[in-house]
Amino acid sequence: xxxxxxxxxxxxxxxxxxxxxxxxxxxxxxxxxxxxxxxxxxxxxxxxxxxxxxxxxxxxxxxxxxxxxxxxxxxxxxxxxxxxxxxxxxxxxxxx
Amino acid sequence: xxxxxxxxxxxxxxxxxxxxxxxxxxxxxxxxxxxxxxxxxxxxxxxxxxxxxxxxxxxxxxxxxxxxxxxxxxxxxxxxxxxxxxxxxxxxxxxxxxxxxxxxxxxxxxxxxxxxxxxxxxxxxxxxxxxxxxxxxxxxxxxxxxxxxxxxxxxxxxxxxxxxxxxxxxxxxxxxxxxxxxxxxxxxxxxxx
Amino acid sequence: xxxxxxxxxxxxxxxxxxxxxxxxxxxxxxxxxxxxxxxxxxxxxxxxxxxxxxxxxxxxxxxxxxxxxxxxxxxxxxxxxxxxxxxxxxxxxxxxxxxxxxxxxxxxxxxxxxxxxxxxxxxxxxxxxxxxxxxxxxxxxxxxxxxxxxxxxxxxxxxxxxxxxxxxxxxxxxxxxxxxxxxxxxxxxxxxxxxxxxxxxxxxxxxxxxxxxxxxxxxxxxxxxxxxxxxxxxxxxxxxxxxxxxxxxxxxxxxxxxxxxxxxxxxxxxxxxx
Numbered sequence: 001x002x003x004x005x006x007x008x009x010x011x012x013x014x015x016x017x018x019x020x021x022x023x024x025x026x027x028x029x030x031x032x033x034x035x036x037x038x039x040x041x042x043x044x045x046x047x048x049x050x051x052x053x054x055x056x057x058x059x060x061x062x063x064x065x066x067x068x069x070x071x072x073x074x075x076x077x078x079x080x081x082x083x084x085x086x087x088x089x090x091x092x093x094x095x096x
Numbered sequence: 097x098x099x100x101x102x103x104x105x106x107x108x109x110x111x112x113x114x115x116x117x118x119x120x121x122x123x124x125x126x127x128x129x130x131x132x133x134x135x136x137x138x139x140x141x142x143x144x145x146x147x148x149x150x151x152x153x154x155x156x157x158x159x160x161x162x163x164x165x166x167x168x169x170x171x172x173x174x175x176x177x178x179x180x181x182x183x184x185x186x187x188x189x190x191x192x193x194x195x196x197x198x199x200x201x202x203x204x205x206x207x208x209x210x211x212x213x214x215x216x217x218x219x220x221x222x223x224x225x226x227x228x229x230x231x232x233x234x235x236x237x238x239x240x241x242x243x244x245x246x247x248x249x250x251x252x253x254x255x256x257x258x259x260x261x262x263x264x265x266x267x268x269x270x271x272x273x274x275x276x277x278x279x280x281x282x283x284x285x286x287x288x289x
Numbered sequence: 290x291x292x293x294x295x296x297x298x299x300x301x302x303x304x305x306x307x308x309x310x311x312x313x314x315x316x317x318x319x320x321x322x323x324x325x326x327x328x329x330x331x332x333x334x335x336x337x338x339x340x341x342x343x344x345x346x347x348x349x350x351x352x353x354x355x356x357x358x359x360x361x362x363x364x365x366x367x368x369x370x371x372x373x374x375x376x377x378x379x380x381x382x383x384x385x386x387x388x389x390x391x392x393x394x395x396x397x398x399x400x401x402x403x404x405x406x407x408x409x410x411x412x413x414x415x416x417x418x419x420x421x422x423x424x425x426x427x428x429x430x431x432x433x434x435x436x437x438x439x440x441x442x443x444x445x446x447x448x449x450x451x452x453x454x455x456x457x458x459x460x461x462x463x464x465x466x467x468x469x470x471x472x473x474x475x476x477x478x479x480x481x482x483x484x485x486x487x488x489x490x491x492x493x494x495x496x497x498x499x500x501x502x503x504x505x506x507x508x509x510x511x512x513x514x515x516x517x518x519x520x521x522x523x524x525x526x527x528x529x530x531x532x533x534x535x536x537x538x539x540x541x542x543x544x545x546x547x548x549x550x551x552x553x554x555x556x557x558x559x560x561x562x563x
Contacts, residue, residue, distance in 0.1 A: 070111055234497060
């Protein structure tokens with residue numbers, strides 16, 4: 001079925017984005033293998049997660065074929081989550 | 097609107113499942129976003145403490161759990177499409193597959209909790225682990241409710257007298273929510289530095 | 290139609306003015322007067338509740354669990370008048386909890402589900418007033434009665450009050466789930482399904498308060514951002530929703546056993562002027 005292939009492709013994309021985290025983790029560690037805090041990695045990780053969430057909304061939850069209002073609403077939600085998370089993080093960093 | 101219809105599938109644009117479930121999904125997402133916001137704020141204020149505690153987590157286990165849960169989302173999405181096309185046999189198989197993936201996730205999660213607690217990283221050991229157990233715990237509760245929801249799907253699909261497509265889609269929407277909430281939790285607890 | 294409804298021929302529409310005559314008409318002729326009475330009592334109760342807890346006694350938002358003995362004694366001293374006065378009012382209106390729960394149970398009786406839902410909810414929530422409200426009131430009043438009491442005893446009352454109020458969520462959780470289940474199974478469309486799901490949200494945020502038994506500081510303490518503040522936001526939305534929906538139910542009520550008719554947009558409000 002045509003739709004099932006599409007779903008499988010979507011899963012492969014989501015899985016690749018998940019595995020990309022392993023790569024980020026590997027490059028983010030310093031020479032001794034210990035973790036380092038990074039104001040670059042954290043927002044990047046959050047954005048990748050939100051991309052995955054949007055893909056889940058549009059493909060798995062079938063928002064792509066839903067009324068335009070729902071498309072806009074879910075997109076707005078993804079943006080809202082991003083804004084809240086990044087703000088909390090950067091405000092926390094600023095008043096450390 | 098009509099040009100959209102012509103361009104996309106022949107199906108009329110309709111809300112997948114009950115709009116009420118979407119209201120729940122969006123509201124619950126806001127609540128979780130608030131939890132995440134607090135976590136990130138306090139994490140940013142004491143990065144070394146959180147970083148040191150986070151090193152106790154095994155990223156590969158988190159990746160495995162994420163892949164498994166996204167697979168369960170894939171199988172439930174397939175289930176909805178099969179049911180829509182009238183193929184109830186394959187749909188039931190996909191629903192069972194979803195439950196199976198969820199059980200795998202559950203087992204991996206519980207074994208991770210057991211391992212961490214036995215190493216001394218319990219609920220009240222430090223701030224990071226408080227958030228860790230709290231977020232994974234409340235997600236776990238949502239997953240358990242997901243089993244009830246999957247039960248409703250199976251119950252609907254089994255008998256020709258029921259098979260309410262909207263209800264099946266509603267349940268699938270709930271399941272996907274459990275999945276994307278985990279995607280966010282995983283990123284924030286395991287990967288964020 | 291039920292025989293309870295007064296035949297239209299003998300009673301005209303309510304007089305449009307003055308207001309006191311309209312109220313008198315409703316008091317004597319409106320078949321839904323008990324329901325409206327219960328609903329208005331619900332509104333009055335929650336208004337007074339909010340006023341007493343947040344303004345008069347100032348026991349909500351809750352204080353810090355990690356406060357030392359001196360701070361706890363000071364807490365009671367500063368509220369030595371507010372607490373007795375505010376909670377005296379709460380004890381007077383406490384009986385309204387019964388009518389609130391009865392109205393909610395009534396909504397479940399109107400549904401197509403078993404009466405067991407309504408009865409179990411009623412029993413649970415009647416009992417829940419004890420840990421969920423009265424224990425806090427009593428403990429805090431006892432604390433303010435004798436300021437010269439041993440600080441350790443005052444500290445005990447302080448912990449007991451707030452732990453019992455914020456920590457005993459099990460009753461409310463199960464109650465929410467009962468109402469949720471009734472709404473989702475209901476075929477009479479008494480409440481919209483989204484409110485059923487909101488019950489689940491409310492129940493889950495209450496589960497999240499349970500860790501306050503363990504933590505004395507941080508987001509999960511009894512005054513924490515997650516355990517109290519966020520929970521209050523969700524609870525506020527939930528309470529506002531059910532007050533509005535109960536009103537809608539009463540407006541739509543036809544005293545039958547089938548699906549409740551929807552409110553027609555152009556139809557005049559039966560309580561408003563004809």
